[in-house]
Amino acid sequence: MPASQTETIGKIGARTWSAPWFKDPTLPVWVGTAAFLVFLMLFPLGSIFRASLWDETGFGVGRYLEVFTNAAFLKAIWNTVVISFWVGVISVVIGALLAWLVTRTDLPWKKSIRALVMASFVTPPFLGAFAWTLLAGPNAGTLNKLYRSITGAEDALFNVFTMAGLIFVMALYSFPYVFSMVANVCELISSDLEDAAEILGANKWQTAWTVTMPLALPALVGGFILAFLHSLSLFGAPAILGLPAGIHTITTQIWTLFQYPPRLDMAAAFSVPLLLATMVLIAVQKKILGRRGFSTVGGKGGQKRLIRLGWGRVPVLLLVLGILSLSVFLPYWILLKAALSKAWAMPLTWDNFTLKNFAFAFFEYGDTQRAIFNTFKLGILTATIGTLVATLIAYITNRNLFRGARYLSFFALAPLVIPGIVLAVGLFIAYTQPPLVLYGTIWILFVAYLTKEMPIGYSQAESTFKSIHPELEDASRIIGANRLISLKDVTAPLARSGLIAAWSFIFIGVIRELSASILLFAPASKVVSVVIFDLKEEGQVGVISVLGILLLVASFVVILAMHWFAGRDVVATRE
Amino acid sequence: MATVSLHGLTKKFTGMAAVDDLRLEIKDGEFVSLLGPSGCGKTTTLRLVAGFLQPDAGEIRVNDQVISSAAILIPPERRNMSMIFQSYAIWPHMTVFQNVAYGLKFKKLAAREVEEKTERLLRVVHLDALKARYPAELSGGQQQRVALARALVVEPQTLLLDEPLSNLDANLREEMRFEIRRLHEEFGITTIYVTHDQAEAMVTSDRIVVLNKGRMVQVGTPSEIFDQPRTRFVAEFIGKTNLLAGRLENANAVSLGPDFRIAVANGSFAASTGEVSVCIRPHNIALTADESEARAMASAGFNLFSGVLERRIYFGDAVDYTIALAVPPVSLRVVSPPSRQFDKGQRVFALAHPDQCVVVRDD
Numbered sequence: 001m002p003a004s005q006t007e008t009i010g011k012i013g014a015r016t017w018s019a020p021w022f023k024d025p026t027l028p029v030w031v032g033t034a035a036f037l038v039f040l041m042l043f044p045l046g047s048i049f050r051a052s053l054w055d056e057t058g059f060g061v062g063r064y065l066e067v068f069t070n071a072a073f074l075k076a077i078w079n080t081v082v083i084s085f086w087v088g089v090i091s092v093v094i095g096a097l098l099a100w101l102v103t104r105t106d107l108p109w110k111k112s113i114r115a116l117v118m119a120s121f122v123t124p125p126f127l128g129a130f131a132w133t134l135l136a137g138p139n140a141g142t143l144n145k146l147y148r149s150i151t152g153a154e155d156a157l158f159n160v161f162t163m164a165g166l167i168f169v170m171a172l173y174s175f176p177y178v179f180s181m182v183a184n185v186c187e188l189i190s191s192d193l194e195d196a197a198e199i200l201g202a203n204k205w206q207t208a209w210t211v212t213m214p215l216a217l218p219a220l221v222g223g224f225i226l227a228f229l230h231s232l233s234l235f236g237a238p239a240i241l242g243l244p245a246g247i248h249t250i251t252t253q254i255w256t257l258f259q260y261p262p263r264l265d266m267a268a269a270f271s272v273p274l275l276l277a278t279m280v281l282i283a284v285q286k287k288i289l290g291r292r293g294f295s296t297v298g299g300k301g302g303q304k305r306l307i308r309l310g311w312g313r314v315p316v317l318l319l320v321l322g323i324l325s326l327s328v329f330l331p332y333w334i335l336l337k338a339a340l341s342k343a344w345a346m347p348l349t350w351d352n353f354t355l356k357n358f359a360f361a362f363f364e365y366g367d368t369q370r371a372i373f374n375t376f377k378l379g380i381l382t383a384t385i386g387t388l389v390a391t392l393i394a395y396i397t398n399r400n401l402f403r404g405a406r407y408l409s410f411f412a413l414a415p416l417v418i419p420g421i422v423l424a425v426g427l428f429i430a431y432t433q434p435p436l437v438l439y440g441t442i443w444i445l446f447v448a449y450l451t452k453e454m455p456i457g458y459s460q461a462e463s464t465f466k467s468i469h470p471e472l473e474d475a476s477r478i479i480g481a482n483r484l485i486s487l488k489d490v491t492a493p494l495a496r497s498g499l500i501a502a503w504s505f506i507f508i509g510v511i512r513e514l515s516a517s518i519l520l521f522a523p524a525s526k527v528v529s530v531v532i533f534d535l536k537e538e539g540q541v542g543v544i545s546v547l548g549i550l551l552l553v554a555s556f557v558v559i560l561a562m563h564w565f566a567g568r569d570v571v572a573t574r575e
Numbered sequence: 576m577a578t579v580s581l582h583g584l585t586k587k588f589t590g591m592a593a594v595d596d597l598r599l600e601i602k603d604g605e606f607v608s609l610l611g612p613s614g615c616g617k618t619t620t621l622r623l624v625a626g627f628l629q630p631d632a633g634e635i636r637v638n639d640q641v642i643s644s645a646a647i648l649i650p651p652e653r654r655n656m657s658m659i660f661q662s663y664a665i666w667p668h669m670t671v672f673q674n675v676a677y678g679l680k681f682k683k684l685a686a687r688e689v690e691e692k693t694e695r696l697l698r699v700v701h702l703d704a705l706k707a708r709y710p711a712e713l714s715g716g717q718q719q720r721v722a723l724a725r726a727l728v729v730e731p732q733t734l735l736l737d738e739p740l741s742n743l744d745a746n747l748r749e750e751m752r753f754e755i756r757r758l759h760e761e762f763g764i765t766t767i768y769v770t771h772d773q774a775e776a777m778v779t780s781d782r783i784v785v786l787n788k789g790r791m792v793q794v795g796t797p798s799e800i801f802d803q804p805r806t807r808f809v810a811e812f813i814g815k816t817n818l819l820a821g822r823l824e825n826a827n828a829v830s831l832g833p834d835f836r837i838a839v840a841n842g843s844f845a846a847s848t849g850e851v852s853v854c855i856r857p858h859n860i861a862l863t864a865d866e867s868e869a870r871a872m873a874s875a876g877f878n879l880f881s882g883v884l885e886r887r888i889y890f891g892d893a894v895d896y897t898i899a900l901a902v903p904p905v906s907l908r909v910v911s912p913p914s915r916q917f918d919k920g921q922r923v924f925a926l927a928h929p930d931q932c933v934v935v936r937d938d
Contacts, residue, residue, distance in 0.1 A: 475664035475722075477651040478625055479729050480681030489677070493668045 030401050033392040034408055040451055041411045044426030045418070048275075051429045052268035063269035073270065076253040083167055083238070083249060084231045090171035091227035092220055094323055095178025101320060103186035106306045108313065113320055120327040121176035122555045124512035125169075126236025126529065127548045130536065131331030132169045133240065134338060136160040140345045142334060161245045166238060170231045172327040177230055178223030185219040191305045218288050225285040229278060233419030235515035236529070240536060250274050251421045251515060258519055264429055271422040279417045332552070339545035357542035361550075368547065370524070371531040374442055375511050376554075378527065382449040383507040387499055389450070390457030395491075398465040412458035415451050420515035423452060428519055442525040448516045453506040460505060464498025465491075497565065504562040508555045577655070577732035577765050578603050579624065583633035586619055593619045595789040596633070606759050606766045608776035611786035612812065617769045620786075621735050624767060625658055626651040637733065652681070657726035658735040661742065663718045665710040671721050672697070672706040678729040696724040699758070716747045723755075727762060736768045740775060752778045773813045777801070785809050803840075806936045810854040817860075817907050818852045823934060829853050831903045837878040838929035851934050857910040859931035862896065862923050869924035877926040880907060884921045889913070898925060 052063055067073050101107045102114060135143050136158035147157040159165060189212060197207040235251040243252060250270065257267040309316055338344035342354045361368045390412065395401070397409045415423065427448050431438040438444035468491060476486045514529040521530045528547050535544050584597040594616040601607050609617040622628045624635055626642070626649060634644035642649045657678075666674055676693040684692070697703040700720040710718055719739060726734060736755070740748045756779045759766055770776050776783045777797040785792045785800065785808075793800060793809045804810035807818060821831040829851060830836045839853055861877075863869050873879040882900040894916060896909045907925055917923055 469662050469664060471660040471662050471664040472666060474625075474627060474651070475658065475660060475666075475725075476677065477627075478654075478656055478658040478735075479678030479725070479731075480652045482650065482652050490666055494666075 027402070030392065030396050033389060034396060034405075037389065037393055037408060037411050037454075040447070040454075041414045044423060044430045044451070045414075046426075047430035048268045048271055048422070048426040051265050052272055055265060063265055064272070066266065067270050067273065072248070073253060076248040076250050077273070079163075079242075079247055080232060080249040080251075083163070083170065084228045086167045087171045087174050087231040088224040088228040090167065091175040091178045092224045094171070095175040095223055095227070096182045096216075096220055098175075098320060098323070099179045099182035099186055101316065103183050104307055105309050105316075106313070107309060107320070108317060113324070116324040116328050117176050117179050118559070119556075120173060120324070121180075122508060122512075122552070122559065123173060123327070123331070124236070124514065124529065124548075124551060125173040125234055126240060126514050126532065127335075127512075127551065128173050128327065128331050129169050129237035129240040130532070130544060130548065131334050132160050132165070134334045134344065134541065135330055136165065142345070145345070161241055163242075163245075163247060166241045166247065169241060170234060170237050171227075173237070174227040174230045175327075177226040178220070181219045181223040181226065182216060185216050189215050222285050222289045225281050225288075229281055232274070232278065233421070233515065235421050235518060236533065239533070251419070254421050254425065255518060258428075264425070267425050268429065271419075271425045274419055275417065275422050278419060282417050335545040335548050338541050339549055341542065344541045344545070357546045361543050361546040365543070367526065367534075368528075368531055368543065371526045371528045372547075372550065374445075374525060375528040378442060378445055378449060379507045379510045379554075382446060382453060382510045383503045385446075386450050386453050386457045386506045387461070387503045390454060390461045390502060391495070391499060394458055394461035394465050395487075398462060399470065409458070409462070413455045415453075416455045418452075420448075420452055420513065421519065424448060424516035424519035427451075427516070439520070440522040440525070444520050445517060445525060445527065448520055449506075449510045449513060452513065452516060453509045456505045456509060457502045460498055460502035461495075464495045464502075467498075468494050500562055500565050504558045507558055511551055511554055577637050578639075579733055579765060579767070580636045580639075581620075581624075581633065582636065584620070584623060584630055584635060585632040586616075586623055586628060587631050588619075592789050594623065594630075597791055599784060599791070599794070601765060601767065604763045604765055606756075606768065606779060606781045608768045608770060608780040608783045609786055610770055610773060610776045610783050610812075611792075612771055614788075615786040616789040617771075617786050618737055619789075621658075621737050621767060621769045624733075625656060625735055626654055655732040656735060657729055657731035657733075659722045659726050659737065659739045661738045663722045663739075663742070665718050665721050665725075667710050669709075670706065671702060671708050671710070671713070674710070674721055675706075675724045675728055678725060682729065692728055693724075696728040699727075699761070700724045700754075715743050716751065719743065719751060720754075723758060727758065727764075731764060734764045734766045736766065738770055739768075740770075740772070748775070755779055785812065787812075803933055804854055804935050806938055807852050807854075808938075810852075810933070810935050815857055815908065815910075817855045817857060818935070819855070819903060819905065820850070820852050820937075821903075823849055823851045827929070829932075829934060835902045837927075837932060838876070839932040839934050840930050841934075850937055852937055854933045854935050855907075855927050855931060857895070857908040858893075859927060860907070860909045860911075861926045862898075862909055862911050862915070862917060863926070864917060864921060864923050866924065869926065872926050877928055878932060880925040880927075882907065882923065882925065884917050884919055884923050887917070887919050896923075898923060900925075 053059055053061065098113070098117060102110050107113070133141070135141055138144060138156040138159040138161065141156070141158065141160070143158055144156040147153065160169065193215070194207050194211055197211045198204075202210065233251065235255065238247070238249040239252050239255065241247075242249060248256070250273075254267050254270055254274075257263045257270065334344075337348050339357050340354065341348055341352050342356070343352060346352050362372070363369070393408055393412050396405045397412075400406060418426075427444060428439065430436070431444050431447065438447060472490050472494070473486045476490050477483070481489060512529060513527075514533065517527050517530050518533060521527065526534075528551060532544050532547050535547075579601040581597045581599045584594055585592060586594040597620060599607075609620055611617050619628065623630055623643060629648045630643055630645060632645055634641050634647075636642065637654070641647055642654055666677075669677065672693060675696055676689055679689045679692060694703065694706075697706055700723055702717065702720050702724060705713065705717065710721065713721065722739070739755070740751050743751060752775055755768075759779070768776070768779055780797060782794060783797055783800045784794050787808050793805050795803070800809065801813055804813060810816050810818060819831055821829040821837075823829055824836070826841055827838055828836055829839050831853070837853065861872070863872075869879055869881075880898075880900050880902075882898040884896055885899045885906065886897040888895040892913070893910050894913050896911070896917065898907045898909060900907050909925055
């Protein structure tokens with residue numbers, strides 16, 4: 001054998017590699033990140049429980065008793081349940097119908113319809129709610145004015161400042177959750193499964209009832225719960241549409257408790273039921289989806305035949321576009337019109353046309369300028385740091401780098417069960433007192449966003465690593481690369497598109513965030529969503545519209561950029 | 576080149592021993608297969624040798640230097656080994672050339688030398704025309720060749736293969752078996768090959784190690800393993816066989832029933848007399864319907880069984896019969912050439928030479 005090779009083995013053999021730090025010099029990085037994550041999650045949650053149970057006089061459950069005896073609080077809880085239930089139901093109807101039409105029928109323009117559903121998803125619900133106040137406010141609402149001018153009636157056709165109006169608008173921005181779940185399942189149910197039933201003698205309806213429905217049912221129930229949870233945690237839409245009508249939900253009630261004189265302890269106590277309800281629902285949803293649903297539907301999906309709609313194609317298309325015009329076309333149109341008008345309620349003629357709103361928002365008004373700067377600074381910062389942390393955590397859990405590493409995923413996903421406003425209550429209490437005083441700076445917002453967006457970043461990174469076979473890394477190690485070089489040469493390039501997606505999702509989530517920001521901002525650290533909410537009080541319709549359009553444009557640019565990068569990447573690796 | 580030896584190698588997962596007290600000396604340039612069903616610990620053994628896992632007890636030595644033990648673990652990248660993975664693990668973001676050349680960048684070679692070595696290996700595995708392609712543009716067999724070239728280009732002391740052919744279709748698998756053996760003969764690298772396919776192990780290996788439940792069951796050349804299995808497990812795992820339960824009376828006789836005794840090949844290894852099985856391969860049994868012919872062969876020393884033909888399956892190149900024996904009351908499978916055929920329900924005689932009646936332990 002060549003002498004040099006024997007020597008290499010000999011030299012190394014003499015050294016001991018038993019100390020863990022020595023074996024893997026990167027270990028401090030992994031352990032440090034893990035500790036940071038656990039702290040990030042536990043500190044605010046612990047603070048909520050502490051503030052709700054202890055005060056100067058000691059331990060007591062009196063605040064919880066008050067939550068469940070105070071009539072106003074009970075009313076808010078009841079309203080929340082009713083609203084969320086109906087939002088769930090309407091979302092399932094719209095979401096499932098659209099999903100089925102797009103995946104299983106020969107409906108035209110499917111790509112555009114998917115893009116429009118995506119647009120509804122990206123639209124911040126508070127912005128949609130604001131747009132609908134312009135469309136269907138009882139007096140000046142454009143649709144109502146149209147109705148009056150056509151019929152000559154005196155009253156309003158729609159009043160969006162009602163329970164029904166609130167449910168309607170919230171459902172418009174919750175149904176995409178159901179859509180994506182049901183569409184996924186519909187794409188996996190192959191026609192073979194249905195053919196198998198038909199060949200055994202079932203007719204179309206029996207097949208639909210005994211095969212297709214049971215397979216899709218977990219997705220429907222899961223989608224309902226997701227939509228329910230989404231509306232449970234919304235703050236902006238109920239605040240904009242419900243408060244003027246005196247309708248309180250849990251989130252608006254918590255916000256009220258933060259107004260003067262602040263009752264942080266009560267806000268904390270009121271947050272706990274919301275937190276528990278969310279946890280239970282997520283657990284139920286996991287159970288439903290985990291048991292048989294997706295795994296048995298899985299596989300390649302086989303051949304799919306599209307159901308012919310025949311003469312119904314055009315009417316159905318019009319119906320779909322009608323639904324999407326409620327969530328996308330009409331709101332976008334009214335925002336654009338308001339942004340370009342001197343008086344938003346007047347027709348957009350040359351006399352009424354102006355760019356003054358843009359000039360005012362971008363160049364003249366200090367508050368909006370600072371807010372735009374803060375929003376994008378926080379968006380880029382959170383997306384970058386968040387992707388980094390999520391990537392490291394996902395790498396740890398996926399490769400099981402140390403004992404108990406798997407449990408980290410629990411912490412990374414924990415914010416899923418924490419509504420934004422509850423998180424804000426916890427962060428407010430945690431970071432307004434020593435040792436860590438972040439309140440008043442943008443850093444408390446940064447921490448809030450980082451926490452809130454961790455699940456999406458983590459699940460993106462995790463599924464990315466899952467798709468990269470560990471043997472790809474082993475293959476480079478065995479022929480001479482150490483762990484870090486393997487990460488750099490093999491894992492990182494393969495994970496690129498997944499990590500770009502994680503960055504984009506976090507960024508979009510951050511710039512639209514309102515429910516946590518509304519409790520955590522200080523005058524110098526306002527962000528765009530908060531400014532929109534503030535300006536609403538002042539009736540600055542034009543400026544709000546400009547800011548809303550800015551948020552939408554930024555989101556769409558990021559999504560397009562992501563598709564472009566990811567698309568290119570797919571071509572290059574041909575995976 | 577290298578010798579590899581395992582000394583009492585043990586690895587536990589959550590308390591269960593996945594690899595249990597393995598002892599094996601692999602000679603320089605030898606090709607050894609680890610053969611066994613899934614979960615027998617063969618892949619774990621290979622990953623222990625590669626250094627991806629650390630043993631709980633025992634040690635691994637290369638050229639008499641300890642590279643793995645409970646206290647010592649030289650990382651994979653410093654073991655002068657190469658490995659071929661079940662998934663091929665070809666990097667999809669690199670071209671064929673980049674994949675193969677990758678390992679050479681840790682060798683501190685001149686760029687020209689890297690290119691020469693890579694080109695040479697690509698020619699050896701017949702991929703020189705495809706070097707600019709990405710892996711997704713290659714067939715399964717071509718990807719496998721990239722994996723082979725990438726592993727060989729670094730001139731490893733030891734080559735490890737983890738079920739490298741299990742993802743290929745049947746024809747390609749057969750072709751690649753010979754290819755792997757050819758490359759071994761060309762480069763003479765000490766090789767450890769993990770597989771659950773006995774035919775693969777037979778074709779490629781100098782020696783086969785049969786593993787079951789983390790323990791070594793039998794070690795030997797392919798023909799030793801096939802013709803002289805020592806346990807029921809080995810006999811059943813390696814090819815089709817008949818196993819007749821009986822008692823070992825002396826080194827050359829096994830009783831299968833009250834008044835039925837057959838002559839067997841040397842059974843002395845099975846230590847004392849006692850419960851054993853007799854392994855008779857289906858293709859080592861002759862069939863005849865002619866009683867006088869059968870009697871004549873029996874008096875020449877063959878073991879004689881009689882029974883009724885119960886089932887017959889025609890394979891073209893052979894016929895597979897199942898015969899319901901009178902004594903002992905079991906079914907016997909016989910594979911015979913199609914030149915002489917028998918019908919279902921026919922009374923037949925089965926004859927097996929004692930040398931082909933092999934005593935195996937029941938464990």
